[in-house]
Amino acid sequence: AQSVTQPDIHITVSEGASLELRCNYSYGATPYLFWYVQSPGQGLQLLLKYFSGDTLVQGIKGFEAEFKRSQSSFNLRKPSVHWSDAAEYFCAVGVAAGNKLTFGGGTRVLVKP
Amino acid sequence: GAVVSQHPSRVICKSGTSVKIECRSLDFQATTMFWYRQFPKQSLMLMATSNEGSKATYEQGVEKDKFLINHASLTLSTLTVTSAHPEDSSFYICSAPDKGATNIQYFGAGTRLSVL
Numbered sequence: 001a002q003s004v005t006q007p008d009i010h011i012t013v014s015e016g017a018s019l020e021l022r023c024n025y026s027y028g029a030t031p032y033l034f035w036y037v038q039s040p041g042q043g044l045q046l047l048l049k050y051f052s053g054d055t056l057v058q059g060i061k062g063f064e065a066e067f068k069r070s071q072s073s074f075n076l077r078k079p080s081v082h083w084s085d086a087a088e089y090f091c092a093v094g095v096a097a098g099n100k101l102t103f104g105g106g107t108r109v110l111v112k113p
Numbered sequence: 114g115a116v117v118s119q120h121p122s123r124v125i126c127k128s129g130t131s132v133k134i135e136c137r138s139l140d141f142q143a144t145t146m147f148w149y150r151q152f153p154k155q156s157l158m159l160m161a162t163s164n165e166g167s168k169a170t171y172e173q174g175v176e177k178d179k180f181l182i183n184h185a186s187l188t189l190s191t192l193t194v195t196s197a198h199p200e201d202s203s204f205y206i207c208s209a210p211d212k213g214a215t216n217i218q219y220f221g222a223g224t225r226l227s228v229l
Contacts, residue, residue, distance in 0.1 A: 036220070043119070043206055043222040044157075090156065094218075098210030100147050101218060103156045 002027040002093050006104035013081050014112045021076040021107050023091030032094040033074040034101065035065055037087050044090065050074060051097060061085070086111040115141050115211045119221025126197055127229055134192045134224045136207030142187040143209035147218070148180075151204040160205075163190040197228045 003026045013019050025031055032051055036044040048059025055067040065076045074091060088108050092101040116139040126132050136146055144165045149157040161182055162170040169182035179201075181193040190209075194201055206223040210216055 034218075041204075041223070041225065043117075044208075044220040046217060046219075049217065097216035098145070098212045098218065100159055100162055101157075101208075102159075105156045108154075 002031065002095060002102050004091050004093050004102055004104035006089075006091055006107050008107045009105070010108050010110065012110040012112060015083055016080050019076075019078045019081045019085070019109065021089050021091075021109070023074045023076065023104055024072050025074065025091075025093045026072065027093055027095070029095070030069075032097055032099070033065075033067060034092040034094070035059065035063070035074075035076045036090045036092060037061075038090065038106075039087050047076070047089075081109075081111055083111045083113070085109060115139075115209075115217075115219045117207065117209050117219045117221045119207055119224055121224060122222060123225045123227075125227045125229065128198050129196055131193055131195045132197055132226060134194075134205055134207075134226075136190045136192070136209070136221050138188045138209045138211075138219075141209075141211045143190075144187060144212070146184060146190040146207055146209045148182065148190075148192050149206045149208065151206060151223075153204075157206060160192075163192075165190075194226065197226070199228045202226055202228045 005024045034049045035047040050067045091104040118137045120135045146163040148160045151157045163184040165184045171177045184190040208218045208220045210218045
């Protein structure tokens with residue numbers, strides 16, 4: 001069975017600083033990887049996905065993520081965070097496109113003025 | 114992008130009553146939908162996979178008689194929490210993959226259930 005680990009429960013970053021959220025997965029084959037963002041009391045919004053091809057993927061809101069098979073990682077980055085980026089971020093893995101997802105524990109991002 | 118509508122957004126009920134939550138795909142057909150549960154400050158845990166025209170598939174440890182799932186059409190799945198108790202209080206979220214196009218899962222806005 002697949003699993004996802006997000007090592008950082010909380011991250012505090014200053015507005016304008018860079019952000020990197022870590023995600024490690026466990027799955028025997030090529031995974032389908034996703035990053036979602038959740039604002040308090042809301043559903044999930046897809047930031048970006050990786051199915052195949054270029055290992056550096058661009059998403060919405062200025063986010064990007066890099067798939068590294070050798071490290072079983074799919075870390076999310078943003079060069080300069082905005083106060084509106086404060087939210088909960090979830091990494092998820094699926095065994096096929098459109099299939100059920102296994103989520104990591106989430107990382108809560110706080111943005112300091 | 115595709116839209117998944119979930120209703121109601123919040124419900125408060127008395128212990129012992131049943132609550133129905135609806136999940137609709139508004140601009141695509143969804144033969145499969147997924148129901149997740151999220152406790153405060155925790156991640157999403159898959160409860161069940163809803164299949165149009167057939168029985169739902171439940172994850173281990175989820176009581177199928179307590180969490181009734183009906184997927185009667187290609188755009189609607191419902192989750193009924195029967196005889197709800199305070200421990201059922203949680204945030205329930207549905208999702209549906211747009212298999213006809215992007216194969217991306219789209220999520221509803223969630224339902225906050227509070228059982229008194």
